[in-house]
Amino acid sequence: MKPLAADARNALAWQAQSLLLAYPDDRLTQHLTLALQVAATQPSPVGTPLTRFAEQADRTPLPELAADYVATFDHRKRCCLFLTYYAHGDTRKRGTALLRLKQTYAEAGWRLTDDELPDHLAVVLEFAAAEPATGARLLTEHRAGLELLRLALRDAASPWAHVLDSVSATLPALAGDDREAVLRLAAQGPPEEQVGLDPYASPVLLPDPVVGGPR
Structure with a gap:
């Protein structure tokens, strides 16, 4: 079998990771089967x-895994799945970052x-699976x-740490500025803003993403 090109290989990995980071429901068995199939194609x-x-x-x-998901991602700020929170916290800048993401998706037909x-x-991983670059x-x-x-x-000691290990392995190694940003975030946490919070400030849990092409 001819090895997959890097973009195609990463796209498969990102699709599987996306499903595994969704709330565990009665489709979990299908998602785990897909993840094992994808794992066999990856380094x-x-x-x-x-x-x-x-x-x-x-x-x-399943009920235990679902409860663990909520306890992990809903009740621990450092385990937030909303990526702009780490850079901007609950500030006005987060609203701008979210708008840019929506525009990026729209340009791709999503x-x-x-x-x-x-x-x-x-x-983000679901989008990356469809638009790897x-x-x-x-x-x-x-x-x-x-x-x-x-x-x-x-x-x-979360099982989802394995999924993030897999995501990390698809990306470039941390550069100097990234390492400094990680250390700063770990020490200080995301930025805070006391007044005039953007309406995007309060994260909500997403349902399982819809898998497929452009929306």
Whole structure:
């Protein structure tokens, strides 16, 4: 079998990662099966963490895994799945960043539903799977936030740390500025703003992303 090109390989990985970062529901078994199939097409740093997550999730009763998802991503700020939060916190700048993301999606023919925020990692990964070049740029722009999320999930011994390990392995290694940003975020947290918060400030949990082509 001819090896997949890097873009195609990453697109498969990002699609699987997107599904695994959605709220676990009755489609989980299908998602885990797909993740194992995708893992077999990937280099070890990308595929092995997918396999580890799939095996661990398969051993966990669905209600327990769903409760763990809520406890992890809804109640721990350092485990936030909304990428612009890491760079901008609950400030006006976050609204501008979200608008730019929506414009990027629109240029590619994508339309989000009313209950989707464009910076949710599952949504960004789904977009990246369909538009690998642009998606890789978006993920790389949020490299520091992704690394902080990965480390926070590892500290919490969360099974989703494996998924973030896989995401990280598809991206360039942290550069000097990114390392400094991670250290700053870890020490200080995201920016805060006391008044005039943008209406995007309060994250909401997204449903499972719709998989497919342009919306």
